[in-house]
Amino acid sequence: MGVAKPRAVRGATLNAESSRFNLPERAADGDWLDAQAVVDGAPPPLRTTVTVEPPRTIITRNQSPDVPFDRSINPYRGCEHGCIYCFARPSHAYLDLSPGLDFETRLFAKPNAAELLRVELSKPGYVCRPIAFGTNTDPYQPIEGKWRITRACLEVLAACNHPVTITTKSDRVVRDLDLLAPMAAKGLAAVMVSVTTLDPRTAMTLEPRAATPERRIAAIAKLAAAGVPVRMSISPVIPAITDHEVEALIARAATADACSATFIPVRLPWEVAPLFEAWLDEHFPDRKTKVMAIVGSLRDGKRNDPNFFTRMQGSGPWADLLRTRFQIACRKHGLTGERLALRTDLFRPPAGPQGELF
Template sequence: MGWYVFAMARTRPVRGATLNATSTRFNLLQTEADGDWLDQRGDLDEAPVPLRTTVTVERPKTIISRNASPDIPFDRSINPYRGCEHGCIYCFARPSHAFHDLSPGLDFESRLFAKPDAAALLREELRRPGYEVRPMALGTNTDPYQPIEREWRITRGVLEVMAGTGHPVTITTKSDRVVRDLDLLAPMAARGLAAVCVSITSLDARIAATLEPRAPTPERRLAAVRRLSEAGVPVYVSIAPVIPAITDHELEHLVEQAAAAGATRVFFIPVRLPWEVAPLFRAWLDEHFPDRAGKVMATIQSLRGGRDNDPGFVTRMQGSGPWADLMRTRFAIAVRRHGLNRERITLRCDLFRPPAGPQGELFG
């Protein structure tokens, strides 16, 4: 299996990946770097030209994705968007762009897909006979509150369906834009129907700016945790991923700040580098942390059985070996010190009422 790599002459301003590469894993043909870069490649003696974000409308036939993974705490999810403009270099969802013959690199964060029919499709699926209720997860692949949600409001439409039917929902996001929907989330939470997980990888704004260049700052995310908590929405913090020699020293402080902001639960996951993500991550290290790139990768391999990635269930989320054991010990001590993870967040499934059919909506 080969790679066709198109390296940028310099790091793109406010983008995560430094490469635009197409994998042949799915027997796709070689593709070239994005057109607006090619149009102006003669300018590369100067600064790299800006990379435009484009959005393509996608019309799927269904909107609920299902999984049976034993190490994932949900069996259904909705992703309003494909690709993510936050540009997180470590994002495990990057390889999914190869299904569209696009690069998991810069294409993933600049050539996005939106599903404007999501709310309508959800109504159809929820009213099907025999539908069994379980909490619906939003933000499991790409962020439901990434910047384009400001205009497209697809996540908002999905939440309106959830609120109207009494369907439980969990949200995972790196964006403080989630507080925009407190008018829906707070009443749902009061009924035991909603919980939010805010992902905070680092408290260092400079590190966050290279790891997650278009995501809100750590300060804004902590403020979102505080606002959600004050509104009565159960909120927990995901410290994921933890990157050795770059963010691992912040673990205890992140737990402390999560507790201070009102989170009731917190968890961490060591960095994962599946397939196409590993070379992108290595190139990012060489660009931003050349002084420690070798140490970072050696430590990652030590907790992944000598490889860049461990795809095995359970171990992929926890890591193995001395480094992973030390992280778990440090984390457990910090959690106890700050009184977190004492109770599980349980959402109600008994309040669900299927949406009315077309006739009911017309004459109701």
């Protein structure tokens, strides 16, 4: 069989197997090969499918010392944005699906998320802490436009004055300003928008179904104008691909009135590494050796460092230089603010059936 060509507007170039979870290797489908000939070599469009997932709980807890939250909500599994570097890709292997094209085309939605959230917030022992959205897959990926699960959860949180943080690379977040702006006025909401490159051509292959960089920057400006504290994340910084844009990205964050910025050098956990290398083969073959050499220098000679405290930072001269450049740019443009501490003292549990009678 010949090597399958990349799918248009998709991130991964293949549907690799996951040996960790015994997912069988995927071979090119015969119908697909027939279709390639019909359309003169180009594979047919790969449609996005959404399956309803009925979870029993919706709040995920963690004890990681590397992240500033201990609980999160993921309204969706998989992400249509198709970011080739996404560290959440391996999670699809738990479903016997590929971290490659399956991750960005075979999605799962949790339509009862808001109902479950209301139940969990009503429990007598619940202790209020900020809930993070967008920690695994994007809560504002394209299917949110139809399913509106993120919005339904925000409505629950707004009603009981519960703090929330959101990370996204979609301008769809501004559609919920009617909820986020009043929450922010009470010290209950903050948003981080990810902008990894200003080059639309790079973005088209790196994050093929995410909003364009300019639309994301416009979203930052709209959030800030509405009084919502908003940070720009330039994560991940990819050596020899996007690292030259650090200063320009920080400058644009400042002009959009972001309150601060953050970054993480690219991470390539588990199945992400071969997908990323295949992406380099297709889009940056001239730089692949250089990129992977620097990635190795960041991770003690490996493609990935899974250890707490170091996995988000990187080490070595390249990491030190990147950190210095980032800090200088932030000082120059006044983006030195710390992460906002959201209020928890305003929280009131959702009213139960009896409470609504009075």
